[in-house]
Amino acid sequence: MIDQEKKFGLILSKLRKTYGFDFSQYRMGTIRRRLARRMAFTGADSYRDYLDILEERPQEYGHLLNNLTIKVSRFFRNQYVFERLQKEILPDLFRQKKEGAKHVLRIWCAGCAFGEEVYSVAITLVEYLKKKKKIGNYDITIFGTDIDEETLEKARLGIYDEDAVREVKKGILDEYFHVKGDHYQVVDSIKSLVSFTIHDLTSERYICPPAGVIANYDLILCRNTLIYFSVPLQEKVFSNLSRSLNRGGYLILGRSESIPKDLENFFDLKNRKKRIFQKKWNQNDSSFLTS
């Protein structure tokens, strides 16, 4: 048993040393279940066998990384969030821009899987700007980041099966997707608003996407990703997300995720059920610094 535990630790430490990805502070139940699934797929009966496979076929590391992270997503997942985005959050952010005479809008979807959420945000934004006849007036950046490069490659292609688009309204589907056989591809005008880049939320190296250069996000979505981290890791990641957000900026979490107690006071709760928060205007960012 002790030997088995050591081998389990060794697999995680090899993954960390080879890829620099540290899963030691994820929820261990999930990690064990997903590792067992991958082991069964490869025919390994024990951690020892699986270590041998990793040794013989280094490409297995990539498959393991892919299996340890959960990629479930879809377009306009939790529709209500996108309604709030269009009706409340975007109008407020653009009001703020007007007052500050700034024309830059920066959005970050952290833990973006295959890009469904990022493109949904971009479509919602374009729809909003079209209604307000403001298109072309703003310098817009939408980053999608994930720990897994293979996933991001698919996100950049923007091709999805029917299941991924099942919640997309007919008019939106017709306007923003090309039908390719039994698949749907996001149109180039939406793709051009979005860039995908690898970023590990738990890494000490960066607090926000390196390609982002500066943090200063107006809106951050980090949905259904924190839930896989242990509570101390959630707190650390949350602190980084908070620092990357402009004052008055919005943060949207997944339905089962919440702000750590210590940081609750730094945000106004806009919608408890839908996990929408706004960073307070008088927030001093040094309060978020972690040790």
Ligand SMILES: C[S@@+](CC[C@H](N)C(=O)[O-])C[C@H]1O[C@@H](n2cnc3c(N)ncnc32)[C@H](O)[C@@H]1O
């Ligand atoms: C369940 S998906 C969430 C997708 C989307 N945000 C949504 O709610 O539909 C979780 C994503 O988080 C990514 N992820 C897991 N650990 C991560 C980390 N340390 N840094 C960045 N992304 C991570 C996974 O690869 C996966 O694509």
